[in-house]
Amino acid sequence: MQQTLNTTLLIIGGGPGGYVAAIRAGQLGISTILVEGQALGGTCLNIGCIPSKALIHVAEQFQQTRHHSQGSALGINVSAPTLDIGKSVEWKDGIVDRLTTGVAALLRKHKVQVIQGWARVIDGKTVEIEGAGTRIQCEHLLLASGSKSVNLPMLPLGGPIISSTEALAPKALPKRLIVVGGGYIGLELGIAYRKLGAEVSVVEAQERILPAYDAELTQPVLESVKQLGIKLYLKHSVEGFDAATHTLQVRDPNGDSLQLETDQVLVAVGRKPNTQGWNLEALNLDMNGSAIRIDQRCQTSMRNVWAIGDLAGEPMLAHRAMAQGEMVAELIAGQHREFNPTAIAAVCFTDPELVVVGKTPDESKAAGLDCIVSSFPFAANGRAMTLESKNGFVRVVARRDNHLIVGWQAVGVGVSELSTAFGQSLEMGARLEDIAGTIHAHPTLGEAVQEAALRALGHALHL
Numbered sequence: 001m002q003q004t005l006n007t008t009l010l011i012i013g014g015g016p017g018g019y020v021a022a023i024r025a026g027q028l029g030i031s032t033i034l035v036e037g038q039a040l041g042g043t044c045l046n047i048g049c050i051p052s053k054a055l056i057h058v059a060e061q062f063q064q065t066r067h068h069s070q071g072s073a074l075g076i077n078v079s080a081p082t083l084d085i086g087k088s089v090e091w092k093d094g095i096v097d098r099l100t101t102g103v104a105a106l107l108r109k110h111k112v113q114v115i116q117g118w119a120r121v122i123d124g125k126t127v128e129i130e131g132a133g134t135r136i137q138c139e140h141l142l143l144a145s146g147s148k149s150v151n152l153p154m155l156p157l158g159g160p161i162i163s164s165t166e167a168l169a170p171k172a173l174p175k176r177l178i179v180v181g182g183g184y185i186g187l188e189l190g191i192a193y194r195k196l197g198a199e200v201s202v203v204e205a206q207e208r209i210l211p212a213y214d215a216e217l218t219q220p221v222l223e224s225v226k227q228l229g230i231k232l233y234l235k236h237s238v239e240g241f242d243a244a245t246h247t248l249q250v251r252d253p254n255g256d257s258l259q260l261e262t263d264q265v266l267v268a269v270g271r272k273p274n275t276q277g278w279n280l281e282a283l284n285l286d287m288n289g290s291a292i293r294i295d296q297r298c299q300t301s302m303r304n305v306w307a308i309g310d311l312a313g314e315p316m317l318a319h320r321a322m323a324q325g326e327m328v329a330e331l332i333a334g335q336h337r338e339f340n341p342t343a344i345a346a347v348c349f350t351d352p353e354l355v356v357v358g359k360t361p362d363e364s365k366a367a368g369l370d371c372i373v374s375s376f377p378f379a380a381n382g383r384a385m386t387l388e389s390k391n392g393f394v395r396v397v398a399r400r401d402n403h404l405i406v407g408w409q410a411v412g413v414g415v416s417e418l419s420t421a422f423g424q425s426l427e428m429g430a431r432l433e434d435i436a437g438t439i440h441a442h443p444t445l446g447e448a449v450q451e452a453a454l455r456a457l458g459h460a461l462h463l
Contacts, residue, residue, distance in 0.1 A: 015042020
Protein backbone atom coordinates (compact mmCIF):
# COMPACT_ATOMS: atom_id res chain seq x y z
CA MET A 1 0.00 0.00 0.00
CA GLN A 2 1.35 3.42 -0.97
CA GLN A 3 2.09 5.96 1.75
CA THR A 4 1.64 9.67 0.93
CA LEU A 5 3.52 12.34 2.84
CA ASN A 6 2.81 16.07 2.64
CA THR A 7 5.34 18.84 3.16
CA THR A 8 5.91 22.50 2.33
CA LEU A 9 9.43 21.96 0.96
CA LEU A 10 10.82 18.82 -0.64
CA ILE A 11 14.54 18.75 -1.43
CA ILE A 12 16.07 16.21 -3.81
CA GLY A 13 19.76 15.79 -2.93
CA GLY A 14 21.58 15.98 0.42
CA GLY A 15 24.83 17.56 -0.73
CA PRO A 16 26.08 20.97 0.51
CA GLY A 17 23.31 22.86 -1.31
CA GLY A 18 20.46 20.55 -0.31
CA TYR A 19 21.38 20.00 3.32
CA VAL A 20 22.09 23.72 3.96
CA ALA A 21 18.71 24.60 2.38
CA ALA A 22 17.06 22.01 4.66
CA ILE A 23 18.79 23.31 7.83
CA ARG A 24 17.87 26.92 7.04
CA ALA A 25 14.28 25.93 6.18
CA GLY A 26 14.06 24.08 9.49
CA GLN A 27 15.35 27.15 11.35
CA LEU A 28 12.60 29.19 9.66
CA GLY A 29 9.89 26.74 10.69
CA ILE A 30 9.22 25.39 7.18
CA SER A 31 8.01 21.79 7.06
CA THR A 32 10.84 20.05 5.11
CA ILE A 33 11.64 16.61 3.71
CA LEU A 34 15.10 15.84 2.30
CA VAL A 35 15.56 12.83 -0.01
CA GLU A 36 19.06 11.41 -0.56
CA GLY A 37 19.94 8.14 -2.29
CA GLN A 38 23.49 7.89 -0.94
CA ALA A 39 25.26 9.45 2.03
CA LEU A 40 24.38 12.88 3.39
CA GLY A 41 26.95 15.48 2.38
CA GLY A 42 26.91 14.49 -1.28
CA THR A 43 30.00 14.43 -3.49
CA CYS A 44 31.75 17.19 -1.53
CA LEU A 45 31.83 15.52 1.88
CA ASN A 46 32.05 11.89 0.74
CA ILE A 47 34.03 11.66 -2.50
CA GLY A 48 35.17 15.20 -3.30
CA CYS A 49 36.39 18.31 -1.49
CA ILE A 50 36.90 16.89 2.00
CA PRO A 51 38.50 13.47 1.26
CA SER A 52 40.73 14.99 -1.44
CA LYS A 53 42.08 17.60 1.01
CA ALA A 54 42.67 14.82 3.55
CA LEU A 55 44.64 12.77 1.00
CA ILE A 56 46.57 15.88 -0.07
CA HIS A 57 47.52 16.44 3.60
CA VAL A 58 48.72 12.82 3.96
CA ALA A 59 50.78 13.21 0.78
CA GLU A 60 52.32 16.49 1.98
CA GLN A 61 53.25 15.03 5.38
CA PHE A 62 54.78 11.93 3.77
CA GLN A 63 56.80 13.99 1.32
CA GLN A 64 58.05 16.32 4.08
CA THR A 65 59.15 13.34 6.17
CA ARG A 66 60.94 11.81 3.18
CA HIS A 67 62.62 15.16 2.57
CA HIS A 68 63.88 15.20 6.18
CA SER A 69 65.15 11.63 5.82
CA GLN A 70 67.54 12.89 3.13
CA GLY A 71 68.85 15.64 5.42
CA SER A 72 67.03 18.97 5.34
CA ALA A 73 68.26 22.55 5.55
CA LEU A 74 66.27 22.87 8.80
CA GLY A 75 68.60 20.45 10.54
CA ILE A 76 65.89 17.81 10.99
CA ASN A 77 66.96 14.27 10.14
CA VAL A 78 64.79 11.16 10.37
CA SER A 79 65.03 7.64 8.98
CA ALA A 80 63.21 6.91 5.72
CA PRO A 81 59.43 6.75 6.33
CA THR A 82 57.02 4.06 5.18
CA LEU A 83 53.37 4.54 4.28
CA ASP A 84 50.43 2.41 5.37
CA ILE A 85 47.87 3.65 2.81
CA GLY A 86 45.13 1.60 4.50
CA LYS A 87 45.66 3.57 7.72
CA SER A 88 45.66 6.84 5.74
CA VAL A 89 42.34 5.98 4.08
CA GLU A 90 40.92 4.96 7.47
CA TRP A 91 41.88 8.39 8.89
CA LYS A 92 40.32 10.15 5.89
CA ASP A 93 37.13 8.07 6.26
CA GLY A 94 36.99 9.03 9.94
CA ILE A 95 36.88 12.73 9.02
CA VAL A 96 34.16 12.10 6.42
CA ASP A 97 32.15 10.06 8.93
CA ARG A 98 32.35 12.78 11.61
CA LEU A 99 31.18 15.42 9.14
CA THR A 100 28.30 13.41 7.66
CA THR A 101 27.18 12.38 11.17
CA GLY A 102 27.25 16.07 12.11
CA VAL A 103 25.07 16.97 9.12
CA ALA A 104 22.54 14.29 10.11
CA ALA A 105 22.46 15.65 13.69
CA LEU A 106 21.86 19.23 12.46
CA LEU A 107 19.00 18.08 10.24
CA ARG A 108 17.42 16.22 13.17
CA LYS A 109 17.87 19.26 15.43
CA HIS A 110 15.96 21.42 12.95
CA LYS A 111 13.18 18.82 12.50
CA VAL A 112 13.97 17.98 8.88
CA GLN A 113 12.66 14.56 7.85
CA VAL A 114 15.39 12.69 5.94
CA ILE A 115 14.32 9.89 3.61
CA GLN A 116 17.02 7.52 2.39
CA GLY A 117 16.18 6.53 -1.17
CA TRP A 118 16.13 7.52 -4.83
CA ALA A 119 13.62 10.15 -5.84
CA ARG A 120 11.66 9.93 -9.07
CA VAL A 121 9.87 13.09 -10.17
CA ILE A 122 6.21 12.68 -11.14
CA ASP A 123 5.38 16.37 -11.56
CA GLY A 124 6.27 19.75 -10.00
CA LYS A 125 4.40 18.87 -6.79
CA THR A 126 4.89 15.10 -6.56
CA VAL A 127 7.88 12.79 -6.10
CA GLU A 128 8.02 9.03 -5.58
CA ILE A 129 10.72 7.19 -3.64
CA GLU A 130 11.73 4.23 -5.78
CA GLY A 131 10.97 0.85 -4.26
CA ALA A 132 9.73 2.34 -0.96
CA GLY A 133 6.03 2.67 -1.78
CA THR A 134 6.24 6.31 -0.69
CA ARG A 135 4.87 9.33 -2.53
CA ILE A 136 5.58 12.89 -1.36
CA GLN A 137 3.37 15.90 -2.14
CA CYS A 138 4.95 19.34 -1.74
CA GLU A 139 4.28 23.03 -2.28
CA HIS A 140 7.91 23.78 -3.21
CA LEU A 141 10.32 21.40 -4.93
CA LEU A 142 14.05 22.14 -4.63
CA LEU A 143 16.33 20.26 -7.05
CA ALA A 144 19.87 19.83 -5.70
CA SER A 145 21.10 16.62 -7.34
CA GLY A 146 24.65 17.88 -7.94
CA SER A 147 27.00 16.69 -10.65
CA LYS A 148 28.95 13.61 -11.70
CA SER A 149 32.30 12.92 -13.37
CA VAL A 150 32.40 13.15 -17.14
CA ASN A 151 33.34 9.77 -18.62
CA LEU A 152 35.27 9.23 -21.83
CA PRO A 153 33.76 6.63 -24.20
CA MET A 154 37.23 5.36 -25.16
CA LEU A 155 38.12 4.89 -21.46
CA PRO A 156 35.18 3.08 -19.79
CA LEU A 157 35.61 2.97 -16.00
CA GLY A 158 36.54 -0.36 -14.43
CA GLY A 159 39.68 -2.26 -13.52
CA PRO A 160 42.72 -0.03 -14.07
CA ILE A 161 40.56 2.85 -15.39
CA ILE A 162 39.41 4.84 -12.36
CA SER A 163 37.59 8.10 -11.52
CA SER A 164 38.37 10.48 -8.64
CA THR A 165 36.03 8.38 -6.44
CA GLU A 166 38.36 5.34 -6.61
CA ALA A 167 41.48 7.53 -6.48
CA LEU A 168 40.36 8.86 -3.09
CA ALA A 169 40.00 5.37 -1.58
CA PRO A 170 43.04 3.40 -2.79
CA LYS A 171 43.52 -0.10 -1.41
CA ALA A 172 47.11 0.05 -2.65
CA LEU A 173 49.14 2.67 -4.48
CA PRO A 174 49.97 2.08 -8.14
CA LYS A 175 53.62 2.19 -9.16
CA ARG A 176 52.62 4.21 -12.25
CA LEU A 177 49.59 6.47 -12.68
CA ILE A 178 48.49 8.40 -15.75
CA VAL A 179 46.06 11.25 -15.13
CA VAL A 180 43.88 12.17 -18.10
CA GLY A 181 43.01 15.85 -17.64
CA GLY A 182 45.23 18.68 -16.41
CA GLY A 183 42.50 20.68 -14.68
CA TYR A 184 42.21 21.20 -10.93
CA ILE A 185 40.87 17.71 -10.05
CA GLY A 186 43.49 15.89 -12.13
CA LEU A 187 46.37 18.00 -10.83
CA GLU A 188 45.32 17.97 -7.17
CA LEU A 189 45.21 14.16 -7.22
CA GLY A 190 48.20 13.75 -9.55
CA ILE A 191 50.42 15.84 -7.26
CA ALA A 192 49.18 13.93 -4.19
CA TYR A 193 49.91 10.53 -5.78
CA ARG A 194 53.36 11.72 -6.85
CA LYS A 195 54.15 12.80 -3.28
CA LEU A 196 52.92 9.40 -2.06
CA GLY A 197 55.55 7.75 -4.28
CA ALA A 198 53.81 6.90 -7.57
CA GLU A 199 55.33 7.76 -10.95
CA VAL A 200 52.79 10.20 -12.38
CA SER A 201 52.13 11.45 -15.92
CA VAL A 202 49.45 13.95 -16.94
CA VAL A 203 47.85 13.94 -20.40
CA GLU A 204 46.13 17.23 -21.30
CA ALA A 205 44.54 18.19 -24.65
CA GLN A 206 45.18 21.93 -24.14
CA GLU A 207 48.59 23.54 -24.51
CA ARG A 208 49.06 24.05 -20.76
CA ILE A 209 47.98 22.70 -17.38
CA LEU A 210 45.11 24.38 -15.52
CA PRO A 211 43.87 26.01 -18.75
CA ALA A 212 40.97 27.71 -16.92
CA TYR A 213 43.50 29.95 -15.09
CA ASP A 214 45.87 32.49 -16.66
CA ALA A 215 49.44 31.49 -17.54
CA GLU A 216 51.16 33.85 -15.07
CA LEU A 217 49.14 32.43 -12.18
CA THR A 218 49.79 28.79 -13.11
CA GLN A 219 53.54 29.21 -13.76
CA PRO A 220 54.58 28.43 -10.13
CA VAL A 221 52.39 25.28 -10.25
CA LEU A 222 54.04 24.23 -13.53
CA GLU A 223 57.50 24.69 -11.94
CA SER A 224 56.42 22.63 -8.91
CA VAL A 225 54.98 19.85 -11.11
CA LYS A 226 58.26 19.61 -13.05
CA GLN A 227 60.30 19.68 -9.83
CA LEU A 228 58.22 16.79 -8.46
CA GLY A 229 59.08 14.77 -11.58
CA ILE A 230 55.55 14.59 -13.00
CA LYS A 231 55.69 14.03 -16.78
CA LEU A 232 53.45 16.28 -18.85
CA TYR A 233 51.97 15.34 -22.23
CA LEU A 234 50.41 18.63 -23.33
CA LYS A 235 48.37 18.99 -26.54
CA HIS A 236 47.99 15.18 -26.52
CA SER A 237 44.67 13.43 -27.12
CA VAL A 238 43.68 10.04 -25.69
CA GLU A 239 42.69 7.26 -28.10
CA GLY A 240 42.20 4.22 -25.88
CA PHE A 241 43.62 1.73 -23.41
CA ASP A 242 45.04 -1.74 -24.08
CA ALA A 243 44.37 -3.86 -20.99
CA ALA A 244 46.61 -6.71 -22.19
CA THR A 245 49.74 -4.54 -22.38
CA HIS A 246 48.65 -1.96 -19.77
CA THR A 247 49.27 0.88 -22.20
CA LEU A 248 47.38 4.10 -22.83
CA GLN A 249 47.31 5.13 -26.48
CA VAL A 250 47.68 8.88 -27.01
CA ARG A 251 48.24 11.05 -30.08
CA ASP A 252 50.86 13.81 -29.94
CA PRO A 253 50.53 17.30 -31.55
CA ASN A 254 52.11 16.00 -34.78
CA GLY A 255 49.52 13.23 -35.11
CA ASP A 256 51.90 10.44 -34.12
CA SER A 257 50.67 7.69 -31.79
CA LEU A 258 52.38 7.00 -28.45
CA GLN A 259 52.02 4.00 -26.12
CA LEU A 260 52.32 4.97 -22.45
CA GLU A 261 52.75 2.09 -19.99
CA THR A 262 50.85 2.43 -16.70
CA ASP A 263 49.21 0.52 -13.85
CA GLN A 264 46.22 2.86 -13.51
CA VAL A 265 44.54 5.62 -15.51
CA LEU A 266 42.68 8.34 -13.61
CA VAL A 267 40.04 10.02 -15.78
CA ALA A 268 39.58 13.62 -14.56
CA VAL A 269 38.18 15.58 -17.48
CA GLY A 270 35.51 17.52 -15.62
CA ARG A 271 32.00 17.20 -14.21
CA LYS A 272 28.48 17.58 -15.60
CA PRO A 273 25.08 18.26 -13.99
CA ASN A 274 23.39 15.13 -12.67
CA THR A 275 20.17 15.30 -14.70
CA GLN A 276 19.70 11.65 -15.64
CA GLY A 277 17.91 8.75 -13.96
CA TRP A 278 15.30 10.53 -11.81
CA ASN A 279 12.74 11.57 -14.44
CA LEU A 280 13.68 15.27 -14.42
CA GLU A 281 12.47 15.45 -18.04
CA ALA A 282 8.88 15.10 -16.77
CA LEU A 283 9.07 18.75 -15.65
CA ASN A 284 10.10 19.97 -19.12
CA LEU A 285 12.17 22.80 -17.57
CA ASP A 286 14.11 25.37 -19.61
CA MET A 287 17.72 24.22 -19.88
CA ASN A 288 20.98 26.08 -20.26
CA GLY A 289 23.02 23.49 -22.16
CA SER A 290 23.23 20.46 -19.85
CA ALA A 291 22.24 22.53 -16.78
CA ILE A 292 18.86 23.79 -15.56
CA ARG A 293 18.26 27.45 -16.36
CA ILE A 294 17.57 29.53 -13.24
CA ASP A 295 16.99 33.22 -12.47
CA GLN A 296 18.56 35.44 -9.78
CA ARG A 297 16.38 33.72 -7.17
CA CYS A 298 17.24 30.16 -8.30
CA GLN A 299 13.71 29.74 -9.71
CA THR A 300 13.33 27.44 -12.71
CA SER A 301 10.82 27.96 -15.53
CA MET A 302 8.18 26.16 -13.43
CA ARG A 303 6.55 28.01 -10.54
CA ASN A 304 7.72 26.87 -7.08
CA VAL A 305 10.36 24.56 -8.58
CA TRP A 306 13.86 25.69 -7.63
CA ALA A 307 17.35 24.47 -8.65
CA ILE A 308 20.70 25.11 -6.98
CA GLY A 309 24.36 24.12 -7.11
CA ASP A 310 26.02 22.06 -9.83
CA LEU A 311 22.65 21.14 -11.35
CA ALA A 312 22.34 24.81 -12.33
CA GLY A 313 25.75 24.83 -14.05
CA GLU A 314 28.98 26.73 -13.53
CA PRO A 315 30.66 27.64 -11.32
CA MET A 316 30.35 24.17 -9.77
CA LEU A 317 31.43 25.09 -6.24
CA ALA A 318 30.09 23.74 -2.94
CA HIS A 319 30.10 27.20 -1.34
CA ARG A 320 27.97 28.59 -4.18
CA ALA A 321 25.45 25.76 -3.67
CA MET A 322 25.34 26.43 0.09
CA ALA A 323 24.67 30.15 -0.39
CA GLN A 324 21.94 29.40 -2.95
CA GLY A 325 20.31 26.80 -0.67
CA GLU A 326 20.21 29.23 2.25
CA MET A 327 18.65 31.89 0.01
CA VAL A 328 15.93 29.60 -1.40
CA ALA A 329 14.83 28.62 2.13
CA GLU A 330 14.55 32.32 3.03
CA LEU A 331 12.58 33.08 -0.14
CA ILE A 332 10.10 30.30 0.65
CA ALA A 333 9.77 31.82 4.13
CA GLY A 334 8.69 35.08 2.48
CA GLN A 335 11.94 37.04 2.74
CA HIS A 336 13.21 39.20 -0.12
CA ARG A 337 16.48 37.87 -1.46
CA GLU A 338 18.45 37.69 -4.70
CA PHE A 339 21.54 35.66 -5.50
CA ASN A 340 23.83 38.43 -6.60
CA PRO A 341 27.32 37.98 -5.13
CA THR A 342 30.02 40.39 -6.30
CA ALA A 343 32.38 37.41 -6.62
CA ILE A 344 32.69 33.73 -5.67
CA ALA A 345 36.17 32.50 -4.78
CA ALA A 346 37.57 29.55 -6.75
CA VAL A 347 40.37 27.66 -5.00
CA CYS A 348 42.68 25.03 -6.46
CA PHE A 349 44.52 22.89 -3.87
CA THR A 350 47.55 22.10 -5.99
CA ASP A 351 51.11 22.67 -4.74
CA PRO A 352 51.30 25.64 -4.56
CA GLU A 353 47.64 26.59 -4.08
CA LEU A 354 45.73 28.95 -6.40
CA VAL A 355 42.94 31.42 -5.61
CA VAL A 356 40.89 33.51 -8.04
CA VAL A 357 38.24 35.96 -6.80
CA GLY A 358 36.57 38.45 -9.12
CA LYS A 359 38.01 39.63 -12.42
CA THR A 360 41.45 38.68 -13.73
CA PRO A 361 43.49 41.23 -15.72
CA ASP A 362 42.27 39.66 -19.00
CA GLU A 363 38.63 39.63 -17.87
CA SER A 364 38.73 43.26 -16.77
CA LYS A 365 40.23 44.23 -20.13
CA ALA A 366 37.52 42.25 -21.96
CA ALA A 367 34.90 44.10 -19.87
CA GLY A 368 36.32 47.41 -21.14
CA LEU A 369 37.76 48.44 -17.77
CA ASP A 370 40.97 50.44 -17.51
CA CYS A 371 42.68 48.75 -14.57
CA ILE A 372 45.83 48.89 -12.48
CA VAL A 373 47.30 45.39 -12.05
CA SER A 374 49.83 44.94 -9.27
CA SER A 375 51.58 41.89 -7.80
CA PHE A 376 53.62 41.31 -4.66
CA PRO A 377 55.90 38.24 -4.59
CA PHE A 378 56.07 35.88 -1.63
CA ALA A 379 59.87 35.90 -2.12
CA ALA A 380 59.75 39.28 -0.33
CA ASN A 381 57.44 38.03 2.49
CA GLY A 382 59.09 36.98 5.75
CA ARG A 383 56.39 34.46 6.72
CA ALA A 384 56.66 32.69 3.35
CA MET A 385 60.41 32.37 3.87
CA THR A 386 59.91 30.77 7.29
CA LEU A 387 57.54 28.28 5.64
CA GLU A 388 60.20 27.43 3.00
CA SER A 389 57.71 28.61 0.40
CA LYS A 390 58.92 31.63 -1.51
CA ASN A 391 57.18 30.76 -4.80
CA GLY A 392 54.12 32.68 -5.88
CA PHE A 393 52.52 36.09 -5.42
CA VAL A 394 49.36 38.04 -4.61
CA ARG A 395 47.88 40.08 -7.46
CA VAL A 396 45.25 42.81 -7.28
CA VAL A 397 43.17 44.26 -10.13
CA ALA A 398 41.60 47.70 -9.50
CA ARG A 399 39.95 50.37 -11.62
CA ARG A 400 42.35 53.17 -12.51
CA ASP A 401 39.72 55.93 -12.19
CA ASN A 402 38.47 55.30 -8.64
CA HIS A 403 40.73 52.48 -7.33
CA LEU A 404 37.74 50.15 -6.75
CA ILE A 405 39.11 46.61 -6.45
CA VAL A 406 37.52 44.26 -9.02
CA GLY A 407 39.66 41.15 -8.56
CA TRP A 408 42.29 39.29 -6.55
CA GLN A 409 44.44 36.32 -7.53
CA ALA A 410 47.10 34.48 -5.55
CA VAL A 411 49.38 31.50 -5.94
CA GLY A 412 51.50 30.16 -3.09
CA VAL A 413 51.53 28.11 0.08
CA GLY A 414 48.28 28.32 2.05
CA VAL A 415 46.74 31.05 -0.14
CA SER A 416 43.36 29.26 0.02
CA GLU A 417 43.02 30.93 3.44
CA LEU A 418 43.37 34.40 1.86
CA SER A 419 40.22 33.79 -0.22
CA THR A 420 37.99 35.02 2.62
CA ALA A 421 39.75 38.39 2.81
CA PHE A 422 39.62 38.70 -1.00
CA GLY A 423 35.90 37.92 -1.10
CA GLN A 424 35.08 40.31 1.74
CA SER A 425 36.99 43.21 0.15
CA LEU A 426 35.04 42.79 -3.11
CA GLU A 427 31.64 42.39 -1.41
CA MET A 428 32.26 45.50 0.69
CA GLY A 429 33.38 47.58 -2.28
CA ALA A 430 36.91 48.14 -0.98
CA ARG A 431 39.33 50.44 -2.77
CA LEU A 432 43.10 50.12 -2.88
CA GLU A 433 43.41 52.74 -0.14
CA ASP A 434 41.17 50.68 2.19
CA ILE A 435 43.42 47.62 1.95
CA ALA A 436 46.66 49.61 1.96
CA GLY A 437 45.49 51.53 5.05
CA THR A 438 44.47 48.44 7.04
CA ILE A 439 47.21 47.32 9.42
CA HIS A 440 48.03 43.68 8.61
CA ALA A 441 49.60 41.45 11.28
CA HIS A 442 53.30 40.69 10.94
CA PRO A 443 54.65 38.16 10.06
CA THR A 444 51.81 36.71 7.97
CA LEU A 445 51.19 35.76 4.36
CA GLY A 446 48.35 38.31 4.47
CA GLU A 447 50.92 41.12 4.45
CA ALA A 448 51.36 40.36 0.76
CA VAL A 449 47.72 41.45 0.28
CA GLN A 450 48.45 44.87 1.79
CA GLU A 451 51.73 45.15 -0.12
CA ALA A 452 50.02 44.38 -3.45
CA ALA A 453 47.60 47.26 -2.77
CA LEU A 454 50.45 49.55 -1.71
CA ARG A 455 52.38 48.67 -4.85
CA ALA A 456 49.31 49.46 -7.00
CA LEU A 457 49.33 52.90 -5.36
CA GLY A 458 53.02 53.27 -6.19
CA HIS A 459 54.62 52.79 -2.77
CA ALA A 460 55.16 49.15 -1.77
CA LEU A 461 57.25 49.10 1.40
CA HIS A 462 59.10 45.81 1.05
CA LEU A 463 59.91 45.73 -2.64
